[in-house]
Structure formats: C-alpha cells, structure tokens
Amino acid sequence: xxxxxxxxxxxxxxxxxxxxxxxxxxxxxxxxxxxxxxxxxxxxxxxxxxxxxxxxxxxxxxxxxxxxxxxxxxxxxxxxxxxxxxxxxxxxxxxxxxxxxxxxxxxxxxxxxxxxxxxxxxxxxxxxxxxxxxxxxxxxxxxxxxxxxxxxxxxxxxxxxxxxxxxxxxxxxxxxxxxxxxxxxxxxxxxxxxxxxxxxxxxxxxxxxxxxxxxxxxxxxxxxxxxxxxxxxxxxxxxxxxxxxxxxxxxxxxxxxxxxxxxxxxxxxxxxxxxxxxxxxxxxxxxxxxxxxxxxxxxxxxxxxxxxxxxxxxxxxxxxxxxxxxxxxxxxxxxxxxxxxxxxxxxxxxxxxxxxxxxxxxxxxxxxxxxxxxxxxxxxxxxxxxxxxxxxxxxxxxxxxxxxxxxxxxxxxxxxxxxxxxxxxxxxxxxxxxxxxxxxxxxxxxxxxxxxxxxxxxxxxxxxxxxxxxxxxxxxxxxxxxxxxxxxxxxxxxxxxxxxxxxxxxxxxxxxxxxxxxxxxxxxxxxxxxxxxxxxxxxxxxxxxxxxxxxxxxxxxxxxxxxxxxxxxxxxxxxxxxxxxxxxxxxxxxxxxxxxxxxxxxxxxxxxxxxxxxxxxxxxxxxxxxxxxxxxxxxxxxxxxxxxxxxxxxxxxxxxxxxxxxxxxxxxxxxxxxxxxxxxxxxxxxxxxxxxxxxxxxxxxxxxxxxx
Numbered sequence: 001x002x003x004x005x006x007x008x009x010x011x012x013x014x015x016x017x018x019x020x021x022x023x024x025x026x027x028x029x030x031x032x033x034x035x036x037x038x039x040x041x042x043x044x045x046x047x048x049x050x051x052x053x054x055x056x057x058x059x060x061x062x063x064x065x066x067x068x069x070x071x072x073x074x075x076x077x078x079x080x081x082x083x084x085x086x087x088x089x090x091x092x093x094x095x096x097x098x099x100x101x102x103x104x105x106x107x108x109x110x111x112x113x114x115x116x117x118x119x120x121x122x123x124x125x126x127x128x129x130x131x132x133x134x135x136x137x138x139x140x141x142x143x144x145x146x147x148x149x150x151x152x153x154x155x156x157x158x159x160x161x162x163x164x165x166x167x168x169x170x171x172x173x174x175x176x177x178x179x180x181x182x183x184x185x186x187x188x189x190x191x192x193x194x195x196x197x198x199x200x201x202x203x204x205x206x207x208x209x210x211x212x213x214x215x216x217x218x219x220x221x222x223x224x225x226x227x228x229x230x231x232x233x234x235x236x237x238x239x240x241x242x243x244x245x246x247x248x249x250x251x252x253x254x255x256x257x258x259x260x261x262x263x264x265x266x267x268x269x270x271x272x273x274x275x276x277x278x279x280x281x282x283x284x285x286x287x288x289x290x291x292x293x294x295x296x297x298x299x300x301x302x303x304x305x306x307x308x309x310x311x312x313x314x315x316x317x318x319x320x321x322x323x324x325x326x327x328x329x330x331x332x333x334x335x336x337x338x339x340x341x342x343x344x345x346x347x348x349x350x351x352x353x354x355x356x357x358x359x360x361x362x363x364x365x366x367x368x369x370x371x372x373x374x375x376x377x378x379x380x381x382x383x384x385x386x387x388x389x390x391x392x393x394x395x396x397x398x399x400x401x402x403x404x405x406x407x408x409x410x411x412x413x414x415x416x417x418x419x420x421x422x423x424x425x426x427x428x429x430x431x432x433x434x435x436x437x438x439x440x441x442x443x444x445x446x447x448x449x450x451x452x453x454x455x456x457x458x459x460x461x462x463x464x465x466x467x468x469x470x471x472x473x474x475x476x477x478x479x480x481x482x483x484x485x486x487x488x489x490x491x492x493x494x495x496x497x498x499x500x501x502x503x504x505x506x507x508x509x510x511x512x513x514x515x516x517x518x519x520x521x522x523x524x525x526x527x528x529x530x531x532x533x534x535x536x537x538x539x540x541x542x543x544x545x546x547x548x549x550x551x552x553x554x555x556x557x558x559x560x561x562x563x564x565x566x567x568x569x570x571x572x573x574x575x576x577x578x579x580x581x582x583x584x585x586x587x588x589x590x591x592x593x594x595x596x597x598x599x600x601x602x603x604x605x606x607x608x609x610x611x612x613x614x615x616x617x618x619x620x621x622x623x624x625x626x627x628x629x630x631x632x633x634x635x636x637x638x639x640x641x642x643x644x645x646x647x648x649x650x651x652x653x654x655x656x657x658x659x660x661x662x663x664x665x666x667x668x669x670x671x672x673x674x675x676x677x678x679x680x681x682x683x684x685x686x687x688x689x690x691x692x693x694x695x696x697x698x699x700x701x702x703x704x705x706x707x708x
Contacts, residue, residue: 031165031166031226031228031229032161032164032165032166032167032226032312033164033165033166034164034166034312034573034574034575035164035573035574035575036367036547036548036572036573036574036594037547037548037574037593037594038547038593040364040365040547040548041365041366041367041546041547041548041572041573042312042361042365042366043307043312043313043314043361043365043366043367044161044312044313044314044366044367044369044569044573045303045307045314045316045366045367045368045369046173046313046314046315046316046368046369046370046569047299047316047317047318047368047369047370047371048097048100048173048315048316048317048318048370048371048372048373049317049318049320049370049371049372049373050093050293050317050318050319050320050372050373051320051322051372051373051374051375051376051528051530052064052065052068052318052320052321052345052372053065053372053375053376053540053541054081054083054540054541055083055375055536055541056333057333057378058333058334058383058390058395060334060387060388060389060390061333061334061388061389061390061391061395062389062390062391064321064322064342065541067339067342067343067346067390067391068342068345068346068349069346070346070347070349070350070353071345071346071349071370074349074353074363074545075368075370075543075545076553076554077551077553078363078545078551079363079368079543079544079545079546079549079550079551079552080543080544080545080549080550080551080552080553080555080589081541081542081543081553081554081555082541082542082543082554082555082556082557082558082560083539083540083541083554083556084539084556084557084558084559084560085371085539085540085541085542085560085561085562086538086539086540086559086560086561086562086618086620087099087373087374087375087537087538087540087561087562087620088105088106088112088483088561088562088563088618088619088620089112089482089483089484089533089538089619089620089624090112090113090114090428090430090432090484090496090498090531090532090533091374091375091530091531091532091533091537091538092113092114092115092373092374092428092530092531093114093115093174093373093374093530094111094114094115094131094132094174094175095111095112095113095114095131096114096373096374096562097173097174097175097317097373098111098146098174098175099561099562099563100371100373100562100563100565100566101157101173101174101176101315101566102154102155102157102566102581103563103564103565103566103567103577103581103582103583104148104154104563104579104581104582105483105563105582105619106483106484106486107149107480107483107484107485107486107487108148108149108154108483108486108582109146109147109148109154110139110143110144110145110146110147110148110154110486110488110491111131111145111146112479112483112484112485112486113131113426113432113484113491113493114131115130115131115132116128116129116130116131116426117129117131117139117140117426117432117491118424118425118426118432118434118491118493119139119140119141119488119490119491120434120438120490121490124436124437124438125436126423126424126434126436127140127141128140128424128426129141129145130179130180131174132174132175132179132180132292133145133175133179133180133183133184133187134175134176134177134178134179134183134184134187134188135153135156135175135176135242136153136187136188136241136242136243137183137184137187138187139488139491141488141490141491143487143488143490144244145175146175147486147487147488147491148487149487150244150487151487151488152244153242153243153244153245155245155246155577155578155579156176156242156245156249157176157566158170158176158224158313159242159245159249159577159578160570160575160576160577160578161224161226161312161313161575162224162225162226162227162252163226163227164226164575165226165227165229166226166312166313167223167224167225167226167229167231167232167310167311167312167313168223168224168311168312168313168314168315169222169223169224169261169303169306169307169311169313169314169315170221170222170223170224170314170315170316171220171221171294171299171302171303171306171314171315171316171317172220172221172288172292172294172299172316172317172318173315173316173317174317176222176224176315177219177220177221177222177256177257178218178219178220178222178256178257179219179220179292180219181199181203181214181215181218181219182196182199182200182203182214184218184219185199185214185218188238188256189238199214199218202214208283209283209285212281212282212283212285213285215281215288215291216258216280216281216285216286216287216288217257217258217259217287217288218256218257218258218259218288219257219288219292220257220288220292220294221256221257221258221261221287221288221302222254222255222256222257222261223254223255223261223264223265223306223311224240224252224254225237225240225252225253225254225255226252227251227252229253230310231255231264231265231309231310231311232253232254232255234264236255236260236261236263236264237253237254237255237260238253238254238255238256238260239252239253240252240253240254245578246578246579247578257287257288258271258286258287258288259287262286262287264309265305265306265308265309265311266305266309270286271286271301271302271305272301273295273297273298273300273301273302274297274300274301274304274348274351274352274355275297275301275348275351277297279298279301279302290319290325292317292319293319293323293325294317294318294319295318295319295325295344295345295348296318296344296345296348296349297344297347297348297351299316299317299318300316300318300348300349300351300352302316303316303352304352304355304356304359307356307359307361308359318345320376320528321338321341321342321345322338322341322376322527322528323526323528324337325341328525329524329525330402330403330524330525330526330527330528331527332378332380332383332395332397332402332527333378333383333390333395334383334388334389334390334391334394334395335383335390335394335395335396335397336390336394338390339390339391339394363545363546363547364547365547366546367544367545367546367547367548367549367569367572367573368543368544368545368546369542369543369544369565369569370542370543370544371540371541371542371543371562371565372540372541374530374531374537374538374540375530375536375537375538375539375540376528376529376530376537377429377501377502377528377529377530377532377534377536377537378527378528379402379403379404379405379501379502379527379528379529380397380401380402380403380462380527381397381398381401381402381462381463382401383395383396383397384396384397384398400461400462400522401462402522402524402527403522403523403524403525403526403527404429404502404503404504404522404523404526404527404528404529405458405460405461405462405502405503405504405520405521405522405523406503406504406506406520406521406522406523407458407469407503407504407505407506407519407520408506408507408508408510408513408518408519408520409425409431409505409506409507410423410507410508411507411508411510411511411512411513411518411519412456412458412469412513412519412520413452413453413456414511414512415512415513415519416452416455416456416457417452417455417456419448419449419452421435421436421445421448421449422435422436423435423436423449423494423507424436424507425505425506425507426493427504427505427506427507428504428505428531428532429499429501429503429504429505429529429530429531429532429537430496430497430498430499430531430532430533431496431497431499431505431506432493432495432496433449433453433493433494433495433496433497434493434494435449435494438494439494441475441476441477441494441495441646442639442642442643442646446475446494446495447635447639447642449494449495450473450475450495450635450636451636453469453470453473453497454470454473454636456468456469456470457469458503458516458519458520459516459520460502461517461520461521461522462522467500467502467503468500469499469500469503469505470497470498470499470500471498471499471500471501471532471533471534472498472533472628472629472631472632473495473496473497473498473631473632473635473636474495474496474498474628474631474632474635475495475631475634475635476492476493476494476495477631477645477646477649477650477653478627478628478630478631478649479492479493479495479496480653481624481627481649481652481653481656482619482624482627482628483582483619484496484619495635498532498533498628499532501529501532501534501536501537502529503529504523504526504529533620533625533628538620539620542560542562542565544568544572544589546572547572547594548572548590548591548593548594549572549589549590549591549594550588550589550590550591552589555589557588558586558588558589558611559611559614559615559618559621560586560614561583561614561618561619561620561621562583563581563582563583563618564583564584564585564586564614565583566581566583567581567583567584567585567668567671568583568585568586568589568590570672571585571590571595571596571671571672572590572594576672577672580664580665580668581664581668582617582664584610584613584614584664584667584671585599585610585667585671587599587603587606587607587610588607596670596671596672596674597674598669598670598671598672598673598674598675598676599670599671599676601676602670602676602677602679605676605677605678605679605682606667606670606676606677606682608682608686609663609666609667609677609682609685609686610667612663612686612689612690612693613660613663613664613667613689615689615693616656616659616660616663616689616692616693617656617660617663617664622693622697623656623692623693623696626693626696626697626699626700627649627652627696627699627700629700630645630649630696630699630700630702631645631649633645633700633702634646634649648699652692652695652696652699655692656692659685659688659689659692662685663685663689666678666681666682666685
C-alpha cells in the first residue's frame, strides 16, 4: 500500500516538477532576502568534513588538503583559511557539528557528549541515547534532544534563513534532517501515522532490501523552506514545526528524505553524483547512501542539484578519506588507498566548482564556509620505507603497527586495582563515566574510582613502553566550567577521563584479565582517535570565501573555535539569531565595507575584547586548558585538597560565567544591534578576564605539582 501511494505521488510530482523548475526556481531566489552589504551574497554553501586535515600527520606526506589542491587553492587564493581553529570538548562529530551550526556549546545544545550520551534513570541505572536525532526529537531522558538552557528545544539553525524567505538544504549534516529510523519518522509524522506505520512494516520485513528502504528514503536529506516557497508548494512537503522557537515559527514547511526531496529538485529522475552515477544505497536504489559516510562526489553532487533547483542555503557533510570507503579497515598516512581516495575528493571539488561556475554560482555571489568536525590523531608506528611520501612512494605499515589500542576499562580496573564498581561509559578516547546509583562527587566510590583510573597503566602493544592511561580527569565541577553540563542533570556524567590519545576505552563482560591482551589490544579497523583534549585533536582549521571575506590566504594569527563560525556567517549575510551566541564575529577576516555597523567604527576595541573572551570562555582557551590541569590535580589528590578545589572552582566558574555573559552580550550588541563596544567597558572587562585567566593558570601550576 505504501509503495502504491509513493508511485502515485511520484507521477504527480514529475508533472508538477517540470513547471516548478522552469518558473519556480527564479521566484524562489527572488523571495530570499539575504541582507549582505550591497546584496552580493545570493547563496551560502556550508561544507563540513569528518576529519580532513590541513596539517601533515607525517612530515614527509602531504596533508589531506595538500592532496586536494582544487579545494585548497580555491580557499587560499580567494579567502581566508586558518589552522588556529579549535573544537569544543569533548572533541567529537555530533557535538562539533552542532556547535558549528548553532554557535553554542554543548551545555546549551544538549549534547556535549557524543556520538551518544549516557543518562541516569530514576533508579540510578544508566541508559544511553544517540546524539544523532532530528532537531525536535526527545532524548533518552524524556527531555528535548537539543536541550537548551531554558529546558526547551534549542533554536534551530535554519530559522533566520527561512524567515528571510530562503530555502535551506541539508545533506548528511547532524540533526537538521532525519538521523534514525523509525525514531525520527515517528517524532516528525507522529506515532501511528500512515508514514510511521509503513516505515515500521518495512523495518520488520525479513528481506534486507525492504528493511533498508526507510533509511534510503528518509534519512540524511531535507529542505527547510522559506514561507510560501514554491519548492514546498506541493504534496511532498510537510509542516515543519518548531514549537519552542523564540518568536514563534508558524506556517513553514519542509521536504524530508530523498523520497520527498528528489521529485521536487530533480523531477526528471534520480539525483546523480558528480561522476554521473546515481546516488543510491548498497542495493542500488536511489536515495541516501552509505549510512552517513557519503563520498565527496555524492555530497557535492546532491548539493549542486539543490542549488540548481533554487535552494539558496546548503549544508553538506563529507566523510573522512582515511578510512577505507570501498572495503574494510583503515589507512595510515601515505598509504595507496588513502592517496587514491584523496585524489577522488580533489577531482570532485574540481567538478563541483566548475559546475557551480557554469550555473553562475561563484565566489562573487556565494559565501562558502568549510571546516572539519575535529582533527584525528593517528595511532600507529612509522611507515616503510622511511622516505615514503605517499604520492610518489607509497607508505606501508607492518602488522600490528596501525590501529587504535582498545582497552576494556572495567576489566582492567578489576585486574590492576581490584575495583569492581559497576559503571558505564560512552566508549571513547576520553570516556565519560557513569557510576551506577549516580553518587555525589565527594562520595568514596567516586573518589576511589578517580584514584584508580589515575593509576592505570598498560604496555603499549606497538612500542613496548609502559603508558599511563589517564592523562587528565574532569569531575562534574570541571565539566560545568568546560560547558559539558546541560540543563538536564540526568545527562551529567560522574566524571570524564581524558585518556592517552593512542587508546580507545570501552567496557565489556568478563572478570579479571589473565593476560594484558585480554584487556588491551590493537584494533585494526580504526586508527584515528578523537573525542579528547590534545592539541592535535582539538586544533583543526576553518576557511571562508565569498563577498565580504578578506583574501588573507593562510592566516593562523587569530584563535577561533567552532562557535565562531555561526555568528560570522550570520553577520556576513546580514541576518540575526534569536539568541546570543557563545561565539564571536571574526571581524579580522571581514572587509571593512562588510563589517556590521556596530563593529566598523570601533573594530580595535571589538577585536581586543573578542580575543580575550575566547581565552576566557572557549573550552580549549587558556582558562579551559588550565582548569583541566587544576581539576586533575584535585581529583587525583587528597580529600582535603579536593574539598578546597570544589569551593574555589565553584567561585571561578560563577565569575567566568558572569564575565563571559557581559562580554558576549557586548560583542553581540555590536555585531547585531549596532551598539559599538565602549572602550572603557572593553578595558574593564578585558582586565577582569585576564586576571581570572591568570588565577586559574596559577591553580593549574599547583595542580601539576600535585600530580608530578
């Protein structure tokens, strides 16, 4: 029955779509009211990579971007690209993407722990929820998945654009399209609705191809339409409700899933990648491919089709190139398969820019933003031959010399420390730990766990060295300072262990380990660790090209993080959000004529205050990094030193929050309310921020002394 109805809708859509694209696209563009200086920006293209590197992982091997000159040259020659850009904590896919989308950290978007997060149930047991769910979904704790400081669903990132009459397309980007079936179908269409029933029937089928169909049809693709957009004036569109949106959001519609998007934007047939292949699932059926690991040719091909259909704002995600996209396992720097995949990505970007140029979509009328979600740390030994560069001389890696080192944490604790405490973790390089019963931070079971984690060691299977497994620990007070504590107390972990960057921590069944290899072993399928605090993970890159963006080329002078992308983009297109961002407009990268009026007159005061603000408030700014060392010294020290720390860090966090609120309000007012930063205020706030940063650095020095 569902199939029959789909075919009828498709037939209607084909007839309707031809007329739509010949007349509707132009009117859709005309309705989009972006307000950039001179009205130059007509399109916005946002590209997020999963772990594509600007820096070299091996000094002899060109970096990922160096092996993608079509992209790198476009960014360097036409705009600004910075390698002094940072993630929030913990550094991981869902959290990082959502921070870049919204400009707020995890404490204000509900998912600082990703790609799944734990939550304490009423009986003290622990449940887990995926961090990847549609924007209006409920989390595992019954509260909104995208939980803001109000206890409501956080403002959605597409709203300023759709309110301005623009259509916003998404392909594989976190949580602004459906992420899971049947969960998001049920959330959006309603339990028991015809769509929900049909999807659940398909998922219950004994046929693998039928079970795959809901994923192919509904996941990963959406168009959020501007009010009265022609693209949503058809039977494929559905109401696009955001009941918690500040200022209201009534009357808007959207297209959800390839089953509804494709007939509208490509009525002549299935959408193809840039190489002319139909974008399809593993069974060859047109729709969403590869379980959220799309190739560059697929993501960019779908994006180009959206743009050509009149969608003005695009968000797309592209999978990393260091995992084997055509088989099992992973690659090390310079391996032949890695180089081949990067070459294919480079070719795709060449075709993408050429196709857009032929459509009249260029850097003269389009704002491009490009960033990875995080930077991965390669876990592996030296390649052979020693002089390999990957491009001319392929690199190879000996067996057992490539792969994250897996640790079964609960069994190792039992073996080395006789600690049989029941707990769960979000498996990661920096595991968040949830001790059953949700004990308080000063409880003996928590304090014992902290000391035992600090004492864990392992013989590195690759090097033979004895490695300390816990690098730093954050208790709940420190996680609050690092923007990791949401308005749902149930989601707050007991503690986080930021681990040795070569290890991946999980829990498993079984007792003590008879030999180390029972608990510690090389996992060959993954060799790129993230989700931690180390600089090679949290320091990544961002680039912007388009009207109003300075052509600075490679420019690493300014500390920025993912939260800054959103306000900078919104300022460049002349729109506003309904909330104050945790980020700041990167005024140093914007041409004078394109600066908001409230910044243009007092740029120096704005930028100086913005710079100290980032060091005060960013999770990996100076205060954040120092506080993590301070926390580690306290939680692994004596109960007396820990009690002193709890009093001090509560005061520091309150002062930081108060200062950060005053500064970000001043920066937001300058950028979006035409209220220039007052010089006296800037000096006063800046001095107070620097004093607080130095206080925390001093505490970190004491904390470091305790742990050495």
